[in-house]
Amino acid sequence: MKELHMATRFEEEVRHKNPVLSRSEEAFARALLVFPDGTSRATIERDPTPKYMERGEGAYLFDLDGNRYLDLNGNFTSLIHGHAFKPVVDAVHLQLASGCCFANPTQVEIELASILCERIPNVDRVRFVNTGTEAVMFAIKAARALTGKAGIAKFEGAYHGAYDWAEVSQSATSENWGPADYPVSVPFYKGMPESVLQETLVLRFNDTALLEKNLTAQASRIAAVLIDPMPSQAGLIAPKPDFLDSLHRLCRQYGVLIIADEVLNLRQGYRGASARYGLKPDLLAMGKIIGGGLPIGAIGGREEVMQVFSAKSGRPLLPQAGTFSANPLSMVAGIATMRNLDQAAFARLDSLGDRLRANLTDIIAQQDAPFAVTGAGSLFRIHPTQRIPRDFRDMATNTLQNAVRKTLSSFFSRYGAILPNWAAACLSTPMGETEVDTISDLFRLFLNRYAAVIKNMETAE
Structure with a gap:
């Protein structure tokens, strides 16, 4: 050829x-x-x-x-x-001399969480993990735990890390993505379970009519819509205001949560990308810049939603742990980074x-x-x-x-x-x-x- x-x-x-x-x-x-x-x-x-x-x-x-x-x-x-970056280098050096990780909590995790809660709208409470993938994964699990529904909706071509449901149609092509008005759930890797494909509704970004039609038809099984406010892999394209208006209205009407994946796009502004474009999520997945170059992820959201992680009254609806979650090295690097932003x-x-x-x-x-x-x-x-x-x-x-x-x-x-x-x-x-x-x-x-x-x-x- x-x-x-x-x-x-x-x-x-x-x-x-x-x-x-x-x-x-x-x-x-x-x-x-x-x-x-x-x-x-x-x-x-x-x-x-x-x-x-x-x-x-x-x-x-x-x-x-x-x-x-x-x-x-x-x-x-x-x-x-x-x-x-010198403030990060100095903070990590000082913390390393005092210990790199503990099974017990430290004050620095409270400080970094406070910065996020103060800055980012709709973030009342935070849980730390180690990667953006984990943040998205636990946000999806939190939506399921709260709503009792298993299905997830996401947008074609958007990258959300390495959780099966988040990977569906991540690398779809014109050969397999299906009709314009009803995108096919395309497996990301050989052997992806058919059940994952069936539980994932694929939508098209900025297509308001398709969102109205397909989300309305399947809302009874959808726990959350996962959305990157400006999908990086899908083109760095801004969301249309009418598209977000419809997303808000439909999700409130049908009891579907909105998960904003700001692992990458939190860097778009002091209050993040959702605030920049008028998106009002129930949960946010954060990462990358909040760790100052060290491994990190965070789930944040409205207090009533984040209660699924709470063990105040016994076993939480969603147990979440991790040996290195909220490790002090990532915490101090994140604090130094965010203070200088x-x-x-x-x-x-x-x-x-x-x-x-x-x-x-x-x-x-x-x-x-x-x-x-x-x-x-x-x-x-x-x-x-x-x-x-x-x-x-x-x-x-x-x-x-x-x-x-x-x-x-x-x-x-x-x-x-x-x-x-x-x-x-x-x-x-x-x-x-x-x-x-x-x-x-x-x-x-x-x-x-x-x-x-x-x-x-x-x-x-």
Whole structure:
């Protein structure tokens, strides 16, 4: 197939120009002896081998061969203050000298929980866990425990971690996602239980009519609607006000809880993404930035909902424990991070993000390039299509577009910046106008360098 051959050549062109990362290649050879595919996370990108990092400093990473990279990944958006943020380093060092974890509670967990309860609307009480996946999982379990219903509704293409019900239709494609007005529940992995698929109602983000029709029809079996206020994997697209209005009305009418997954999007503002867009959840799943770079997750919500975790009157409706939940190292790192994320810090990140998205959009217009930019706050995503996607299905791309997107990431890497292939890219507080200009200049250079191939993206099959 001509287009496939063209795409493969295009994707490989940059790779073959990359300098040999001898120490990274050596590390990867060792890793292949102990990991199934040489990596310990499915999200590790290879170009053609992973880049092994030695250290991070502020907005930059340094690999084993001494190459420096502007980090636009931030460990999947968790490092909002960049690397080796001194208040976090100092807090963790001090706590480590006093002990890393205990079976008993500590005062620092109260302090971090207080920060979250004071800032985030609809968060009256908090429970800590160790990952965003756990936070989503326990939020779903809490909704089931309170409502007595097992079914879950979620939006097509949205990523919510590694809990079976949250993974349904996470990687659906045009070949299996079903009709536009009734999306199919698509398994994420071979062997996913059929019962999970039957218990998960898949909806389309921002499709108000579909939400009204399908949620109304199945509300009697649905415990909660799981929603990322701006789904990262599904395009970084903002929710429409009328869509949220309908979601609120339907859920209140039928006794369905709303779970906001803000594991990633809490970084959108001082009070989080739900507050930014007017979403009023019953439960929130939080993570990433609230741990300051250490493992963390948290479930927060209205007091009457969070009582499912309470053991005041005996065994709780939902027992929740964890050996490392609320460990003091994550707590103090989170406190240091959140204390330094005041409203001025978020306003500055918003300003930088607005400037970057405007720069990229202007460059696209100047060169009449088939790209679009989405995002908000400190988040941005570059799409290899001229139209701004409306939902996950609208993001479907052809072979050449996929190759262009991957090569964009490779190009950035060759010129000293880590730009994720698929997920949201992000800014961090150590960045400034210099970094915004660097990103803009690299994107302009990329469009100039590969103009001949890029102009054919939307016509290739």
